Structures are given as C-alpha cells and as structure tokens.
Amino acid sequence: MTEKLGDRLVVTLDLTGVTDKAGLMDAVVRALGLPGWFGRNWDALLDSLTDLSVWPAGARGRGLLLVVTGWEPYADARPEEWRVAREIFTEAGERTAPLTVALALG
Structure with a gap:
C-alpha cells in the first residue's frame, strides 16, 4: 500500500x-x-534502502516513510534474521535523511 x-x-x-x-x-x-x-541479500537490502534512484518515483526528492507491519511472527520465528533486518533499517535511516522506517505495533 x-x-x-x-x-x-x-x-x-x-x-x-x-x-x-x-x-x-x-x-x-x-x-x-x-x-x-x-x-x-542483506547488503543489497541496505544498498536499495539508501539508493534513492531505486525508490518508488513518488519518494524521490520528497522522502520515504516505510511502515513495517506484520513483523512480530517473523521476529519470533527468526530472531537472528530479524536482528539483522532491524540493524539494516536503522543504518539506512541514519545514512539517508529522507528515509524513516517505522515498526507498526499490533
């Protein structure tokens, strides 16, 4: 969506x-x-989140809010993978000012 x-x-x-x-x-x-x-792979995920040229056209020049939903079962089933994913989301947000990643609760 x-x-x-x-x-x-x-x-x-x-x-x-x-x-x-x-x-x-x-x-x-x-x-x-x-x-x-x-x-x-993890490197490609980080690269894609920080490369504005591959973002959806509507986000380029304006910014992107990526809202992650339905993540809790995955985090419970694969905690190590989820830890890496969270680290990538965090690093991408820190490196790319127009990107915000939000984890939706519930």
Missing part, C-alpha cells in the same frame, strides 16, 4: 506470513517495486 503523508511517500512493508529471509526480501521487492536485479 502506498500513500502520501505530508511531503513523504508512505509505503507499507507487510511481513504477514513471512517466515524466512527469502520471504522478507520478496516482500521488500513488492513493497518498493525493486528491479529484477535486486540481490535479495
């Missing part, structure tokens, strides 16, 4: 039903409309 919030484009990263890293990467590809050459 994509909306506009203020000046930022809001994109929902729905992790409902995700049970592993491959599922997480597939969900990211769908949510952000990443190109087919996306590497589906």
Whole structure:
C-alpha cells in the first residue's frame, strides 16, 4: 500500500506470513517495486534502502516513510534474521535523511 503523508511517500512493508529471509526480501521487492536485479541479500537490502534512484518515483526528492507491519511472527520465528533486518533499517535511516522506517505495533 502506498500513500502520501505530508511531503513523504508512505509505503507499507507487510511481513504477514513471512517466515524466512527469502520471504522478507520478496516482500521488500513488492513493497518498493525493486528491479529484477535486486540481490535479495542483506547488503543489497541496505544498498536499495539508501539508493534513492531505486525508490518508488513518488519518494524521490520528497522522502520515504516505510511502515513495517506484520513483523512480530517473523521476529519470533527468526530472531537472528530479524536482528539483522532491524540493524539494516536503522543504518539506512541514519545514512539517508529522507528515509524513516517505522515498526507498526499490533
């Protein structure tokens, strides 16, 4: 789902039903409309989150709010993978000022 919030484009990263890293990467590809050459690994995820040229067109120049939903079951099932994903979300937000990643609760 994509909306506009203020000046930022809001994109929902729905992790409902995700049970592993491959599922997480597939969900990211769908949510952000990443190109087919996306590497589906942790480095590629960080690169894509910090490379504005691959962001959805509506976010370029305005910013992106990535709202992660349905993440709790994945975090419980794969805590080490989820820890890495959170670190990447955090680093991407710190390196790329127009990016905010928010974890939705409930």
